[in-house]
Amino acid sequence: MTSAEKVILKLYVTGRTPRSQRAIGALQKICEEELAGSYDLTVIDVLEHPQLAEEEKILATPTVIRSLPPPIRRIIGDLSEAEKVLLGLDLTTITNNISE
Amino acid sequence: MTTEPLQKHETGIEGLDHVSQGGIPKGRTTLVSGTAGSAKTILAGQFLVQGIRQYQEPGVFVTFEETPDDIRQNMLGFGWDVDAFEAAGHWQFVDASPEFGSERIIAGDYDLGALVARVEHAVNACDAKRVVIDSIGPIFAQFPNVTTVRSELLRIAQVLKRLGVTSIMTAERTEDFGPIARYGIEEFVSDNVVILRNVLEDEKRRRTIEILKLRGAPHSKGEYPFTIVPDSGIEVIPLSAIELAQSSSETRIPSGIEELDEMCGGGFFRDSIVLVSGATGAGKTLMVTQFLAGGVANGERCLLFAFEESRGQLFRNAAGWGIDMNGMEDNGLLVVDCCYPEIMGLEDHLIRMKVLMDRFKPQRVAVDSLSALERVSTLKGYREFVLGLTATIKEREVAGLFTSTTPSITGGTSITEANISTITDAIILVRYVEMFGEVRRGMTVLKMRGSPHEKVIREFTIDSSGMHIGNTFRNVIGILSGQPQNVTTDEMERIQEMFQRP
Numbered sequence: 001m002t003s004a005e006k007v008i009l010k011l012y013v014t015g016r017t018p019r020s021q022r023a024i025g026a027l028q029k030i031c032e033e034e035l036a037g038s039y040d041l042t043v044i045d046v047l048e049h050p051q052l053a054e055e056e057k058i059l060a061t062p063t064v065i066r067s068l069p070p071p072i073r074r075i076i077g078d079l080s081e082a083e084k085v086l087l088g089l090d091l092t093t094i095t096n097n098i099s100e
Numbered sequence: 101m102t103t104e105p106l107q108k109h110e111t112g113i114e115g116l117d118h119v120s121q122g123g124i125p126k127g128r129t130t131l132v133s134g135t136a137g138s139a140k141t142i143l144a145g146q147f148l149v150q151g152i153r154q155y156q157e158p159g160v161f162v163t164f165e166e167t168p169d170d171i172r173q174n175m176l177g178f179g180w181d182v183d184a185f186e187a188a189g190h191w192q193f194v195d196a197s198p199e200f201g202s203e204r205i206i207a208g209d210y211d212l213g214a215l216v217a218r219v220e221h222a223v224n225a226c227d228a229k230r231v232v233i234d235s236i237g238p239i240f241a242q243f244p245n246v247t248t249v250r251s252e253l254l255r256i257a258q259v260l261k262r263l264g265v266t267s268i269m270t271a272e273r274t275e276d277f278g279p280i281a282r283y284g285i286e287e288f289v290s291d292n293v294v295i296l297r298n299v300l301e302d303e304k305r306r307r308t309i310e311i312l313k314l315r316g317a318p319h320s321k322g323e324y325p326f327t328i329v330p331d332s333g334i335e336v337i338p339l340s341a342i343e344l345a346q347s348s349s350e351t352r353i354p355s356g357i358e359e360l361d362e363m364c365g366g367g368f369f370r371d372s373i374v375l376v377s378g379a380t381g382a383g384k385t386l387m388v389t390q391f392l393a394g395g396v397a398n399g400e401r402c403l404l405f406a407f408e409e410s411r412g413q414l415f416r417n418a419a420g421w422g423i424d425m426n427g428m429e430d431n432g433l434l435v436v437d438c439c440y441p442e443i444m445g446l447e448d449h450l451i452r453m454k455v456l457m458d459r460f461k462p463q464r465v466a467v468d469s470l471s472a473l474e475r476v477s478t479l480k481g482y483r484e485f486v487l488g489l490t491a492t493i494k495e496r497e498v499a500g501l502f503t504s505t506t507p508s509i510t511g512g513t514s515i516t517e518a519n520i521s522t523i524t525d526a527i528i529l530v531r532y533v534e535m536f537g538e539v540r541r542g543m544t545v546l547k548m549r550g551s552p553h554e555k556v557i558r559e560f561t562i563d564s565s566g567m568h569i570g571n572t573f574r575n576v577i578g579i580l581s582g583q584p585q586n587v588t589t590d591e592m593e594r595i596q597e598m599f600q601r602p
Contacts, residue, residue, distance in 0.1 A: 014214060019209060022208075026208075046213065046217045047213075047217050050221030053218050054221070054222075057195055057199065058215075059212055059215040059239075059242070060243065061213040062210065063214065074205070075205045077209055078207075078210065079208050080207070080208035081207040081208050084205060084206075085207045087205070088205035088207060
C-alpha cells in the first residue's frame with residue numbers, strides 16, 4: 001500500500017468539551033476498525049487556530065473533512081451515528097478495495 | 101453597581117441617525133428585517149463603510165448569503181472600495197456563504213462553535229467596533245436544527261456584546277406587513293428591530309424604514325421613506341425635520357412686485373414659504389419669474405425648479421415680460437433646473453433637489469409647479485414629499501415660493517393646497533374673474549403669518565413689463581368660490597349696514 005492511498009482526515013473541534021471528546025473517540029475508533037493504520041488524522045481546535053477554520057470555511061463543530069482521496073467530504077456532528085459516518089466518509093468502499 | 105442608561109452609537113447614515121434619534125444601541129445587536137430587495141445588505145454595508153470613513157471604526161462583515169467577491173463588487177457600485185478598506189486593515193470578511201457542490205452529511209450533535217470562534221477572531225484581528233451579519237436566513241437552510249441555529253445566533257450576539265461591538269443582523273421576512281422575521285428570530289436575538297419595506301402601491305414602489313423597537317430608548321415612530329442613491333447608498337427622508345425650532349426672521353425681502361409687497365405688509369419674510377395657487381395661465385409662473393428677478397436685483401442667489409416648462413419656454417416667456425433670465429444666469433445668481441416629474445420617483449426628486457440646494461446655496465428657491473408632482477406618486481408619497489421639501493427649505497432658512505395649479509379654471513382647491521396650506525407661511529390666490537362678459541384676473545393674500553396684510557381682492561393685469569396690481573374689485577362677490585356675481589351698489593350698502601348694526 002502506498003502513501004497516496006492513505007486517507008487524510010481533519011477533525012475540527014471547539015475546545016475540550018464532552019462533545020469534542022465524543023467526536024474524537026468515535027472517529028479514532030472507526031478509523032482503527034476500518035482503516036487499520038492507513039490513515040492520517042489531525043485534530044484541530046478552532047479556539048486555538050481560528051484562522052484554520054476560516055481557511056476551510058468551517059461553521060459547525062465538530063466537523064470532519066476527508067481531504068484525500070478526492071472528492072472532499074464533510075461530516076458534521078459528534079459522529080455518534082457510526083453508520084452515517086462510514087457512509088459519509090465513503091470508508092466502506094475504501095476498505096473493500098484494500099481487502100481485495 | 102450602577103445601571104447606566106442605554107447609549108446610542110451613531111451609524112453615520114444621516115437619516116437613520118435622525119429617525120433613531122442618535123443611532124442604534126451601542127454594544128448591542130440590532131435586527132434589520134425586510135423582504136427580498138428591501139436594501140438590507142446595502143444598509144448593512146453602509147453601516148460599516150460610514151464607521152470606517154467617519155469614525156475610524158473598523159468593521160467585520162459576516163456573510164451567510166453572498167460571497168465576499170459578490171459583496172465587494174456590489175459595494176463598488178456605491179463607490180465603496182471594500183478592497184481598499186481590507187488592504188488598510190479596516191474591513192474583514194467572515195465568509196459563511198453556502199458552498200455549492202460540496203457534500204455535507206450530518207451525523208450527530210453539533211453547534212456553530214467554529215463560526216463563533218471565527219467571528220471573535222476577526223473582531224480581535226482588526227479591532228472592530230462594528231459587525232454586520234448578513235443575512236441569517238441561509239444559515240437556517242444549511243443546518244436543519246432550527247433550535248440549535250437560533251441559540252447559536254444568540255451566542256454570537258452575546259459574544260459581540262462582551263467584545264463591546266455594535267452590530268447589525270439582517271433577516272428576511274416573507275411579507276412587508278406580517279411577522280417580523282422568519283424563524284422567530286427577533287424573540288431570541290435582539291430587542292432592537294428596524295424594518296425595511298419595499299411596498300408596491302398603485303404601481304409605484306415605495307421604500308420605507310421603520311424603527312419598531314429600540315430597547316426602550318426614544319426614537320421616531322412610524323415609517324420614513326427612503327431612497328437608494330447610486331453613489332451614497334441609503335438616504336432616509338426625515339419628515340419630522342420640521343422641528344418647529346427654526347429661528348424666525350423679521351427681515352423682509354422684496355417679492356419682486358412692489359404692490360404685492362404692500363399687500364403683504366412690506367414684503368415676504370426672509371425665511372418663509374409662500375404658496376401661490378391659481379388656475380392654469382392665471383399668472384403663477386410670472387409671479388415666480390418676478391420673485392426670482394426681485395431676488396437677483398437684491399443680489400440674492402436664486403434657484404428655480406421647473407416641472408412644467410422647458411428652459412426655452414421659460415426664458416422666452418420671461419423675455420416677453422421684460423425679464424432677462426439669461427443675463428441672470430450669466431451673473432451666476434440664478435440656476436434654473438428643468439426636469440420632467442415622470443423621470444424618477446418623488447424620493448429621488450427630493451434628494452436631487454437637496455443636492456442642488458447644497459451645491460448652489462440659494463437664498464431663494466422657487467418650485468413651479470409643485471402640483472405637477474402630484475401625478476407621479478401616491479397621495480401618501482406626495483404628502484411626504486411636500487413635508488420633506490418644506491423641511492429641507494426651512495432647515496436652510498431660505499425663502500421658498502411654490503406654485504400650485506388648481507384643477508378647475510375658476511377656483512377651488514387642489515391636493516397640494518390641502519396638504520401644504522398649514523405648513524406654508526403665506527398663501528396668495530390668483531383667480532380668473534368673469535365680469536360683464538370679460539375675463540379679468542384677481543389676486544388676494546389669503547394668509548400671512550406674523551404680519552398684517554391686505555384682505556381685499558385686487559385686480560391685476562399682465563403686459564410686456566410684467567405684472568401690475570391695480571384696485572380692488574368692487575361690486576363683485578364670490579370670486580374665491582369661483583362663482584363671481586355682480587351686485588348693485590344698493591345691495592352692497594345693505595350688506596355693510598347689516599354688519600354695522602349693534
